[in-house]
Amino acid sequence: MEPLIQLRNLEKVIEAGPNKFWLLRRINLDIQAGEFVTIMGPSGAGKSTLLSILGMLDGAWTGDFYFLGEAVHKLNVKKRNELHKANIGFVFQSYHLIDNLTVFENLEVPLSYKNVPHKERVSLVCDTLDRFHIVGKKDLFPNQLSGGQQQLVGVARAVILSPKLILADEPTGNLHSAQGEEIMQLFKRLNDGGTTIIQVTHSERNASYGSRIIQLKDGWVVGDNATAGTPVGAAQPA
């Protein structure tokens, strides 16, 4: 079966004058559809950088990146954007809801960029509000919600277009434990429903919801408990 994501010798480097700093080094990964992957590692390991590249928000890297067999490294910005819109949902640590829009309108935003007709848009938003039990919050603004409720809306916004892949950057980082637990159970349910999830976290407990842990350190993949046959970082630091 073709992997959802294939990375081959992916590297990200930033240059500061004559110096070069590698944020990611020779990353080789295969991620299958339906996996629940956790990326872990100390601060500065390159976790969020890798997530941004997987989410196609960052296009400044070298190497090969295949998404559903499509060579992302050969796509122009427009086509990359289309691929991202069609397949990927984001959940952020700081929720990143739009402050001056209501919950309903926030859920509508990704639909508006996929040219979903108004009637269908309203119907999809109503279904999602119902599915996440937030119908009563639809007219509230983000600052009228608790952190957990905001993240719930963030997850609802990420899944409203039924993406194949959800990328979550420290999704429970700003939540208290009960709210975090609720969000992780929600991810687990989405994963059980077939959605591939890749999360970045420092929490062992959150990682336990997933089926695979990729360890990063100083930009290198230093650990991957993937099933046999899946290549891990080809070269690792001494």
Place this chain on the structure above:
Amino acid sequence: MYMLVPDEPNIGFATLAVIFVSATLLGLFAGLAFALALIGLNGVISYLVAQRTHEIGVRMALGARPAGVLRLVLAQALGMAAAGVVTGLIVAFFATRLLANQLYGVEPVDPTTFLAVPTMLTAAALAASSIPALRATRVDPLVALRYE
């Protein structure tokens, strides 16, 4: 004072000169006010774009394309310009009546003027906002989301 025709009184020339100078000054100040309004609009839109950098970053992460961001910013600028133009038209509609006895060969509510000026102002507002709007399309979602 020099007179063009020695036997004619110079009252007419003096009056015309005053009117000419007044009209020139009025035109200059109107041009200055117009330029200031455009600079102001450019500043306001630049400020609003800076304020909305995070929102623009989120929208881009959710699939907005540069053309969509451009539309978003220009729509806001046009909304402000439209509010100004409508207010100006209403005020002008009544104010020109007060000037009716000063006008020659033109009606207080001259359709050409009432159509041309708003069109020109709207076009100028659009041009003034296009620089910050284009800047908004270059927002890097990664940076915008990182530095909230």
